[in-house]
Amino acid sequence: MGAWTLRRRLVVVVVALVAVVAAAMGTLSTLALRSSLTTQLDEKVVAAHRRTVDGPTFGSAARGGDEVVVPPPPVGGPYRPGQEAGTVTVEQPAGTDPADLAPAQAYTITDDGSSIALDEAQIAQLLALPTGEPVTVTLGGLGSYRALSSTAPSGTTVTALPTASVTSTVTSFVAVEVVVAALALLVAAAAGLVLVRRELRPLDRVVGTANRVARLPLDRGEVVLADRVPARDTDPATEVGQVGAALNKLLGHVELALGARHESESQVRQFVADASHELRTPLASIRGYAELVRRSPDEVPVSALQAMSRVESESERMTALLEDMLLLARLDAGRPLATEPVDLTVLAIDAVTDAHAAGPDHDWRLDLPSEDALEDALVLGDDHRLRQVLANLLSNARLHTPAGTAVTVRVRRSRDQVVLQVADDGPGIPPALRESLFQRFTRGDASRNSATGSTGLGLAIVHAVVTAHAGSITVSSTGNGTTFTVTLPAAPALSRT
Ligand SMILES: Nc1ncnc2c1ncn2[C@@H]1O[C@H](COP(=O)(O)OP(=O)(O)OP(=O)(O)O)[C@@H](O)[C@H]1O
Ligand SMILES: [Mg+2]
CATH class of the missing domain: 1.10.287 (Helix Hairpins)
Known part of the structure; x- marks a missing residue:
């Protein structure tokens, strides 16, 4: 989560909050619904139980010592008037064995209104229930019921109603809740995204300003x-x-x-x-x-x-x-410098000629573009200052290297730039100087200064002139030589080719 944007974090938090609230509300309302439906079912169980207890007993079982003869139940219908589908009834006259109960004393009503007898296991399960309050019981082969059992001197009576209606109502309620919660999450995510975007847009503008200034x-x-x-x-x-x-x-x-x-x-x-x-x-x-x-x-x-x-x-x-x-x-x-077309090839030839005169002990070399490409070395600038650049670089190559050193001045055209190189195979620039080479008054061996007239401004001037021409200068120096590379923009009128 560390690298997440504030936007994403806010949206995720909003969605998570909505999810937690929806889950809590869903759970609580489901529990409340279930309990109220169960209470209603219990009321129905109690009413049905009362009707059974108060009504006549079927069969010829003894009740309270008297032989009560009740007409046989109607075929294919509820044994008692008003009994709804699913009702389970068990009547055990006192003193009888549960295994001896007649179908009319232990039965359930099917959906089409007929009745079927309970088996022995189901009867035993129901008769074992605690008396007084409706309880939940799962009857083998029939499902879950709310059952009420009561005992009187005449015998035990159990009435039960299936909880299927409660379960199906709760299930469909949960399904609706899940759909509503999912929709609410979608809406929260979308609205959160839009809102957070809108609220944070000013921040983008602030960032934009900071970035523009930084550039x-x-x-x-x-x-x-x-x-x-x-x-x-x-x-x-x-x-x-x-x-x-x-x-x-x-x-x-x-x-x-x-x-x-x-x-x-x-x-x-x-x-x-x-x-x-x-x-x-x-x-x-x-x-x-x-x-x-x-x-x-x-x-x-x-x-x-x-x-x-x-x-x-x-x-x-x-x-x-x-x-x-x-x-x-x-x-x-x-x-502002002068901006006349200057041919670096001409400058290089002149500078090497001068250097040769000043330092005949060095080996001066020229490496120029081929004849037909001469115009390629044209730049726009100040002739006098660019001559100074070459003169400073060549005087360095002369003064800071021993006699016999080969110095090559190279001029090349590279796309829309002209590259000028002064390379020598001398002892290289002392490492301590390399960092601050183009700064003012940076110079090597101080003891030589008065002899050579060195001040340490030469390369600073080279750098300043090249920069003023929108160019750049780099140096690479090892123990085997030094190469200064000056890159200048080529004269635009001719950079079409
Ligand atoms: N080609 C080179 N080979 C070896 N050392 C060099 C070379 N070019 C420059 N240096 C070193 O870099 C230092 C700085 O050069 P820079 O041209 O700035 O000053 P300078 O030559 O000492 O003085 P100035 O050019 O002002 O008379 C030099 O003192 C020298 O030690
Ligand atoms: Mg110098």
Whole structure:
């Protein structure tokens, strides 16, 4: 019953209750009917008994010492006037042996009004009954009877009437009851189903609202939670209404909180963007002055020249860092990107050419779609940013793998997507980094950073640019190499083929 719906449970409970009530009522009314019918039958038995006791005795048996001679009973009819079919009568004059009773002293009336004699066993059974009150007795071969026995000085008289009429009335009453109860159960089940459905329909609407909200992307950007449980389902007088009202309250609360969070995030982003932007100008001046000093080597001592060259290189590094931070802040702000057709094949060729120049010790390879399928690698996007994606991935393959490593750039069309892969057979990404690889400032071996100029923003930018293009990036890395897979939607105009 644990996994049953509330609907089913309610209907089953209603039906079970109706069944219990019907069974109780049926049992009680059946018992009452039986007892009242038995009382009526007993009254008839008493009346018939009185008529027998008060009436004449047949045969020549002695009664009270006098020889009473009564005319023989009519052939094929009741021995006594007014005896109805089924009546059983036994008259044993005092002092006689039950086995000697004449047919006229122990008989029953059949349905057609004639009489038949009782056998010895039946007579013995009836004469053994207690006297005074009607009792139930089952006569061998005849069935169940209510019998009244009385003893007088003249002898013993027993009168019995069959209980068949009581039994058949009770049986048909029970049959009617069962049919009525079955109908009542059907009606209760149907009505329960309809009612429960109708009462719980508002709950479905509340669930629908919750599900729609659950499908909304709430993790970034400005979130508008316009969806609410309809007003008619928020009546606090009903339980479902309380749930609906509570959900609305929760949604309002969440919307406010998300709004506040978005607001403060925007402020931080704006600050980072502004700060990066503002720092570019003084940095450019520092670089300029350092260069100026370096170009006039005769006027400054050698140690100062060395220091100036360090200042120059560090300010270049800082400029690159600022550019990265500015780009990330802008991508975070959801600034619209350019959407021009960009051929990833061309980008791949250019990027590999540059990488070859920067890292001649690596083995650079290109794996492009066949000539006639070139147009298949077209995507809509920002040429400059997509070049940056490739440049970052290739610079990683160059900087984080030893000389001699083979790096393959692969471009493929797969249905309505263009897949770009950068695979190397280097030592792989350290396992500790893999979880947070695309997060900002995640980088390996910190000691190398100043030498390589590594900041840990490269893959964060790749991720942000790819996401801004509605694409996705995955990485698989083992001890034998690393593969970055970028998937971008193909330019729609050409995805017809
Ligand atoms: N192809 C690769 N093979 C091995 N390690 C890699 C590879 N690509 C990335 N990594 C590891 O992932 C880290 C994060 O790379 P990411 O490009 O984000 O930062 P970075 O290269 O260290 O710095 P930046 O690119 O900002 O100059 C790297 O420091 C490096 O340890
Ligand atoms: Mg990098």
